Amino acid sequence: MNKKLIGGIIVGAxxxxxxxxxxxxxxxxxxxxxxxxxxxxxxxxxxxxxxxWHLVGLFDKVTEYPVRMQTVNNEDxxxxxxxxxxISMDIAYNYVVQPDxxxxxxxxxGAVDVEQIENTYxxxxxxxxxxxxxxxxxxxxxxxxxxxxxxxEVQKEFAKDMKKYGFIIDDLTLGVPKPDKATQEAIxxxxxxxxxxxxSQTEIKIAEAEAKKxxxxxxxxxxxxxxxxxxxxxxxIKYQWIQKWDGKxxxxxxxxxxxxxxxxEKK
Numbered sequence: 188m189n190k191k192l193i194g195g196i197i198v199g200a201x202x203x204x205x206x207x208x209x210x211x212x213x214x215x216x217x218x219x220x221x222x223x224x225x226x227x228x229x230x231x232x233x234x235x236x237x238x239x240w241h242l243v244g245l246f247d248k249v250t251e252y253p254v255r256m257q258t259v260n261n262e263d264x265x266x267x268x269x270x271x272x273x274i275s276m277d278i279a280y281n282y283v284v285q286p287d288x289x290x291x292x293x294x295x296x297g298a299v300d301v302e303q304i305e306n307t308y309x310x311x312x313x314x315x316x317x318x319x320x321x322x323x324x325x326x327x328x329x330x331x332x333x334x335x336x337x338x339x340e341v342q343k344e345f346a347k348d349m350k351k352y353g354f355i356i357d358d359l360t361l362g363v364p365k366p367d368k369a370t371q372e373a374i375x376x377x378x379x380x381x382x383x384x385x386x387s388q389t390e391i392k393i394a395e396a397e398a399k400k401x402x403x404x405x406x407x408x409x410x411x412x413x414x415x416x417x418x419x420x421x422x423x424i425k426y427q428w429i430q431k432w433d434g435k436x437x438x439x440x441x442x443x444x445x446x447x448x449x450x451x452e453k454k
Contacts, residue, residue, distance in 0.1 A: 213240055213241070213242060213243070214236065214240070214241050214242075214243045214247075214249045215239070215240050215241075216236050216237060216238045216239060216241065216249075216251060217238060217251070218238045218255075219238070219253055219254060219255035220238060220251045220252060220253055220254065220255075221235045221236060221237060221238075221251070221252055221254050221286055221289055222235060222236035222241070222249040222250065222251050222252075223235055223236075223249070223250045223251075223252065223289050223290055223292075223293040224236060224243060224247050224248070224249050225247065225248045225249075225250065225293070225298060226246065226247050226248075227246050228246075231290060231293055231294060233290065235286070235289055235290065236249065248298055250293055250298045250299070250300075251301070252284045252289045252292060252293075252301055253283065253284060253301060254283055254284055254285075254286045254289075255283060256281050256282075256283055256357075257281065257282055257283065257301075258279065258280075258281050259279065259280055259281075259282065259305050259309070260277065260278075260279045261277065261278050261279070261310055261313060262277045263275040263276075263277065263365070264276055264277070264278050264313065264314055264317050265314075266314075266317050266318050266321040266322070267318070267321070267322060268321060268322065268324060268325055268326040268328075268329060269322055269323055269324055269325050269328075270325045270326055272325075272326040272366060272370040272373070273366070273367050273370060274321075274326060274329065274364040274365060274366045274367075274370060275364070275365045276317075276329075276361055276362045276363070276364045276365060277361075277362030278313060278317060278341070278359065278360070278361055278362065279359070279360050279362075280313070280342070280345070280356055280357070280358060280359040280360070281356070281357045281358045281359075282309075282349075282354050282355060282356050282357065283354075283355050283357075284301070284353050284354060284355075285353045285354075285355060287353075288352070288353025289353065291352065291353055292304075292352060292353050292354075295352060296308065309349070309354070312345065312348050312349060313341075313345055315348075316341050316344035316345035316348060317341050317345075319344055320337060320340040320341040320343075320344050321337060321341070323337075323340065324336075324337050326364070326366065326370060326373075326374060327374070329361070329364045330363075330364060330374070334361060337361060338359055338360055338361045341359055341361065342356060342357075342359035345359065
């Protein structure tokens with residue numbers, strides 16, 4: 188066999204083996220993550236790995252945690268309201284892991300992916316926070332203006348619970364409540380009753396406004412007539428009669444018929 192060919196094979200094999208061996212000692216941490224290194228011999232190392240390439244021991248295990256914002260969506264979290272109605276709702280929130288707390292997170296949960304923590308421990312604590320918080324609001328409150336207050340209450344409870352473990356919770360939102368059949372029927376009946384009451388109140392206000400308008404108009408007419416009445420003095424009547432008289436004497440229709448001209452009263 189050609190010596191050059193043999194040499195090339197040896198060099199190629201060496202590079203391949205060398206590359207494979209090097210890959211066993213190199214760990215890449217993605218952008219927005221930090222790595223916690225666990226060694227079978229020395230346990231968890233205090234120094235974490237920032238984003239980029241790092242040399243690690245052959246048997247070291249690296250667990251990555253996000254230190255940039257992550258979004259979690261949980262569907263159909265079941266809770267009960269203050270008036271005893273059972274509902275389920277979707278709850279979404281953002282979180283980050285404090286970089287100086289990732290070792291504590293590892294010590295608590297072990298070498299598991301953060302997604303597994305989201306779907307187990309975090310979901311359980313979220314349900315507990317939602318259960319405690321939503322129980323302070325009626326089912327109608329969760330649909331109306333107080334839904335934002337309810338979301339803030341859940342976030343406050345959840346964030347306080349998780350902060351000690353290094354999870355910072357933010358921007359929690361509640362989806363539209365999804366009640367069971369009996370609760371939905373009760374909501375529909377209450378909404379209908381509220382709409383009927385609102386319509387009745389509107390009709391009353393319209394009737395009151397119409398009555399007030401008619402009263403004002405009647406008062407205006409009465410006041411106008413009173414002004415006219417007061418202005419029609421005897422002198423004014425005489426003056427208007429003279430203004431309209433054409434100077435001709437009226438003709439009598441009978442032997443004794445005659446028209447009296449207005450005369451000034453004797454002083």
